[in-house]
Amino acid sequence: MKVQDLRxxxxxxxxxxxxxxxxxxxxxxxxxxxxxxxxxxxxxxGLIGPTETADEAAKRHIEAKTSIASAKVHFEQLYTFSTIDRDPRGRVVAVAYLGFVPWERLSEVERGSTSDARWSPLKDARGLAYDHDEIVKVALARLRSRVTYTTLLQKLLPKEFTLTELEHAYEAVLGADLDKRNFRKKILKLDILKEVPNKKSGGAFRPAQLYRFATDKVIEIEVI
Amino acid sequence: MKVQDLRxxxxxxxxxxxxxxxxxxxxxxxxxxxxxxxxxxxxxxGLIGPTETADEAAKRHIEAKTSIASAKVHFEQLYTFSTIDRDPRGRVVAVAYLGFVPWERLSEVERGSTSDARWSPLKDARGLAYDHDEIVKVALARLRSRVTYTTLLQKLLPKEFTLTELEHAYEAVLGADLDKRNFRKKILKLDILKEVPNKKSGGAFRPAQLYRFATDKVIEIEVI
DNA sequence: CCAAAAGTGTTTTTCCTACACCCATGT
DNA sequence: ACATGGGTGTAGGAAAAACACTTTTGG
Structure with a gap:
């Protein structure tokens, strides 16, 4: 076998x-x-280049293909898909990544649609090209799993948020309803949140206390 | 860029x-x-060939390089390492796998050493070539993490085992001592084990009840 | 004063932890 | 009969689950 054949x-x-x-x-x-x-x-x-890692390529393509600044995005490697015929043009091995971006950090243009890129509700994201339905399925499973034992949700929330917003985030991701009082007791006891001085007065009701995560790092916690 | 340059x-x-x-x-x-x-x-x-997936290559190389029948091994994808200079010969992207094999299923020759391959206690496995120290570190972290919330340990145990053997397996992997009575209560309550009729009479003491996992599949459980 | 979401406490039940002795067997 | 690992129960404390009303604000 020649070296060229290995590549x-x-x-x-x-x-x-x-x-x-x-x-x-x-x-x-x-x-x-x-x-x-x-x-x-x-x-x-897109393709990984000869002088970049898979992580770097993921960031580069997010910028190029979706017009979203990669600095706002938290990346985690998901899985490598190497089925032989997953791309009809030839053998393509894909290192798939999860990316997380808080909606509140997106600019108007980043939130918007073009003919090339758009945000889609996850449950409508079916019938995709290649094996991307499968990749999305693995991604959702990983997200759900990690959310229960890490502080990964912070990468989907703005810097400051109310406990109700945090609870709704868990409910959206896990697809389950949580008890408001028990949720608050549990999350506060974990000691991963810091109260911030300000409150969020969102309308015709009592303003809510704002919190932020004590650290930017995604850490392991007790199961939610 | 020419197609050849992409490869x-x-x-x-x-x-x-x-x-x-x-x-x-x-x-x-x-x-x-x-x-x-x-x-x-x-x-x-070793290398992934043009007509095989990463999983297939992992199995093939385990057979070829370590003389261990891959049918006995449970494989899980670990992580893909793509640092540019991780191999001094050129750009090599490695899809790393975890493999698990029960010692009891190994034949005499599979347990043995040759000049080419040997079993090493994990804690002595340092100073490896390439970035393999790093890969081992990631592997151990993943193993420890998965052991606490899945039945992965079954892939390191013989079909039938005593509760003491199971407890010792947890202790070896987690590097922690567990309380015998509490461990038994907890693991039996999970309802993932089946009592089998036989007992293990290992010597000058009361024979131990044997158990097996209710299913061959690695499933998620409550945290140990 | 009304609508809307924020915020809070108690009781019950379940689970976790710590801990020590008798049992069945082989020699 | 003794040495060895197998096997069991309980009490106290902590955490989980279930559950409903009062507070604060804007309109």
Whole structure:
């Protein structure tokens, strides 16, 4: 076997970029240029270059394909998909990533749609090109799992938030209702939140205390 | 950019193959052939071929490099390492796997050492070639984490085992002592074990009840 | 003063923890 | 009969679950 023959595969990355808005999970989708999947929706992604890591490629393609500043996005490696015929153009091995961005950090243009990219409610994100339905399925399972034993949700929330907003975030991701009083007792006892001086007066009702996470790092916690 | 330039990387797989024996974790190591790491120990692994998935390559190399039948091994994808200079020979992206094999299922030759391959206590597995120290570190963290919320340990135990053996397995992996009575109550309440009719009479003491896992599948459980 | 979400406490039940002795067997 | 690991119960404390009313604000 010649060295050239060893380099048979193209390396790519695909990103499942999540945001949380309107008590629902959203995913950023693009319109694929691949003629085999004419006009279909797909996950943003692209090739990994000779001088960059998979992480760097994921960040680069998020910027290029979805017009969202990658500095706002928290990335985690998800899984590597290496099925032989997953791309009809040839052998492409994809290192898939999870991305998380707080809706509140997005600019008007980043929230918007173009003919090339848009936010879609997660539950409508089906019928995607390639094996991207499968990737989204794995992504959601990983997200749900990690949310129960880490502080990953902070990457989907603004810096400051109310306990009700945090509870709704858990409910949206887990697809389950939580008891308000028990949730508050539990989350405060974990000692991962800091009260901030300000309150959020959102309308014709009592203003809510704002909190932030004590650290920017995603850490392991007791199970929610 | 020409198509040939896109195929710059060699794809490889490395396997952290664990076994449990003598109340300790062991890892299968090989002697690397790479001249840059002359005579050093490394994880078993090798190139991914044009007509196989990463999973298939991991299985193939475990057979070829460590003389252990891959049918006995439970594989899980660990992480993909894509640092640019991780292999001095050129760009190699490695899809790393965890492997688990019950010591009791190994044949005499599979348990043994050759000049090419051997079992090493996990805590002695340092100073490995490439970035394999790092891969082992990630592997142990993943193993410890998964053991607490899944039935993964079944892949390191024989089909039938006593509760004491199961407890010792948890203690070896987690590096912590557990209370015998509380452990038994907890694990039995989870309802994942089946009593089998036989007992294990190991010597000059009361024979122990044998159990097996109710299912071969690794499932999620409450935290141990 | 009304609508809307914020915020709070108690009781019951379940689970966790700590801890020590008798049992069945082989030699 | 003794040495060895197998096997069991209980009490006290902590955490989980279930559950409803008062507070604060804007309109």
């Amino acid at each position: 048979f595969a193209v390396l790519a990355t695909d990103v499942v970029l999540f945001s949380l808005h309107d008590d629902r999970l959203w995913v950023r989708l693009i319109t694929t240029q691949n003629t085999h999947f004419q006009g279909m929706q797909a996950l943003p992604g | 710059f990387a060699v794809l490889a797989t490395d396997v952290v193959l664990f076994s449990l024996h003598d109340d300790r974790l062991w890892v299968r190591l090989i002697t690397t052939q790479n001249t840059h790491f002359q005579g050093m120990q490394a994880l078993p692994g």
